[in-house]
Amino acid sequence: MGQFVVRGGRRLEGTLRVKGSKNAALPIMAASILASDTVILDGVPRLRDIDVMIQVLQALGARVWWEDSQLIIDPRHINQYVVPAELMQQMRASLFVTGPLLARLGRAVAFQPGGCNIGDRPIDLHVNGLTKLGAQSRTQDGQLLLETVGLTGTEVHLSYPSVGATENIMMAAVLARGETRIRNAAMEPEIVDLAQFLETLGATIRGAGTSDVRIEGRETLHGTEYTIIPDRIEAGSFALAAALTGGQVRLENCLVDHLPGLWGRMREVGVEVREVDAETVEIIAPKQYRRMSISLHTNPYPGFATDLQPQFMAFLLKVPGVHLISERVFENRLGHAREFRRMGAQIAADQRVALIYGGHELYGAQVTAMDLRAGAGLILAGLGANGQTIIEGREVIERGYENLAQRLSQLGADVTTL
Ligand code: UD1
Numbered sequence: 001m002g003q004f005v006v007r008g009g010r011r012l013e014g015t016l017r018v019k020g021s022k023n024a025a026l027p028i029m030a031a032s033i034l035a036s037d038t039v040i041l042d043g044v045p046r047l048r049d050i051d052v053m054i055q056v057l058q059a060l061g062a063r064v065w066w067e068d069s070q071l072i073i074d075p076r077h078i079n080q081y082v083v084p085a086e087l088m089q090q091m092r093a094s095l096f097v098t099g100p101l102l103a104r105l106g107r108a109v110a111f112q113p114g115g116c117n118i119g120d121r122p123i124d125l126h127v128n129g130l131t132k133l134g135a136q137s138r139t140q141d142g143q144l145l146l147e148t149v150g151l152t153g154t155e156v157h158l159s160y161p162s163v164g165a166t167e168n169i170m171m172a173a174v175l176a177r178g179e180t181r182i183r184n185a186a187m188e189p190e191i192v193d194l195a196q197f198l199e200t201l202g203a204t205i206r207g208a209g210t211s212d213v214r215i216e217g218r219e220t221l222h223g224t225e226y227t228i229i230p231d232r233i234e235a236g237s238f239a240l241a242a243a244l245t246g247g248q249v250r251l252e253n254c255l256v257d258h259l260p261g262l263w264g265r266m267r268e269v270g271v272e273v274r275e276v277d278a279e280t281v282e283i284i285a286p287k288q289y290r291r292m293s294i295s296l297h298t299n300p301y302p303g304f305a306t307d308l309q310p311q312f313m314a315f316l317l318k319v320p321g322v323h324l325i326s327e328r329v330f331e332n333r334l335g336h337a338r339e340f341r342r343m344g345a346q347i348a349a350d351q352r353v354a355l356i357y358g359g360h361e362l363y364g365a366q367v368t369a370m371d372l373r374a375g376a377g378l379i380l381a382g383l384g385a386n387g388q389t390i391i392e393g394r395e396v397i398e399r400g401y402e403n404l405a406q407r408l409s410q411l412g413a414d415v416t417t418l
Pocket of ligand 1: 123124160164165190307331
């Protein structure tokens with residue numbers, strides 16, 4: 001396992017261009033299976049998770065290649081329906097191909113997915129939704145086998161607004177017979193981006209971005225060229241890095257409306273968040289943070305993003321006062337509290353709730369990134385600590401951040417990789 005080495009105490013300053021969204025790109029790449037011709041994608045970030053999805057598509061028979069910054073997917077010869085176990089174990093999002101495969105080939109075989117270690121993360125909502133559309137499902141030796149003689153539009157009510165399940169069902173439904181309605185659908189911007197992509201393929205989708213999504217089935221979909229939205233989690237991570245180092249950073253290619261939960265909380269703590277235009281935001285930290293108590297709950301969109309919770313915790317470590325974070329999306333996503341404590345942080349946490357005693361000095365230490373966003377939180381804490389922090393698990397962090405050490409260094413941080 002590689003490492004990030006962070007020497008803290010430097011103020012971040014300058015301009016950063018946010019990359020394309022990983023979590024929008026992954027389902028859109030999977031949705032390319034549905035097209036009858038080539039798909040050209042702009043703005044796909046160069047990340048480990050994207051490489052895994054490329055390998056998944058290739059294993060299914062697609063031709064996939066980069067042409068400069070564009071990712072080209074030629075799905076015409078897809079004829080395999082088994083998602084290789086080792087790819088599935090590397091990334092939970094491999095599951096996204098099951099809906100499109102069912103719609104296109106009438107079959108899909110997947111294994112219990114892997115990915116970040118943040119709780120059980122069952123797949124029942126995916127399977128129930130696909131079954132309602134007309135798939136037969138069974139499990140055998142850890143494999144999930146899905147089969148259909150034809151998908152038919154129907155109403156699916158999700159008991160929880162799962163992002164992945166909403167996306168998987170949408171992708172299956174675009175080639176189903178008749179209309180599908182997803183109730184209690186997830187409302188994340190990545191869902192809207194997927195819907196817009198599917199529309200450029202010729203699909204008709206109404207209500208994406210609300211809890212009530214309607215998809216009209218089509219017989220075929222054509223190819224397209226499409227640009228992925230900017231990564232709101234990357235933008236939020238850099239914004240918090242700027243704030244906790246007392247810095248001033250301008251973020252470009254940042255869709256300001258996609259982070260409603262974050263900006264309000266940062267302003268509450270005294271950070272100036274200047275919306276320059278719809279795609280540019282400037283983060284200006286105050287000279288000193290006042291004593292206060294912040295209480296934050298993560299929730300599905302438009303609530304505060306769980307994927308920014310560890311980074312926000314790192315930020316709160318710099319704000320004097322007693323703060324509360326409650327994690328409501330995943331049942332076990334506060335493991336980073338223990339790693340922060342190795343750096344001198346005063347935090348009491350169980351699996352769901354953390355009490356943070358902010359405003360105490362942090363010291364460099366050797367810590368471990370258990371999951372992608374926890375790793376980002378540790379890098380942020382390292383930026384605000386005295387001395388050198390070594391974060392084990394570089395590969396885990398690089399699943400979601402492109403050239404992170406280099407881009408932080410361009411803003412004045414001292415971050416290297418080993
Ligand atoms: C997506 C994001 C991830 C983010 C998460 C929540 C991608 C590739 N990943 O993950 O970064 O943290 O949304 O914003 O887009 N659940 C079930 N049964 C299911 C599916 C989910 O119980 O079939 C539960 C999960 O265990 C979890 C909650 O629903 O507690 C949210 O999961 P979900 O919204 O599905 O997240 P992902 O799509 O996996």
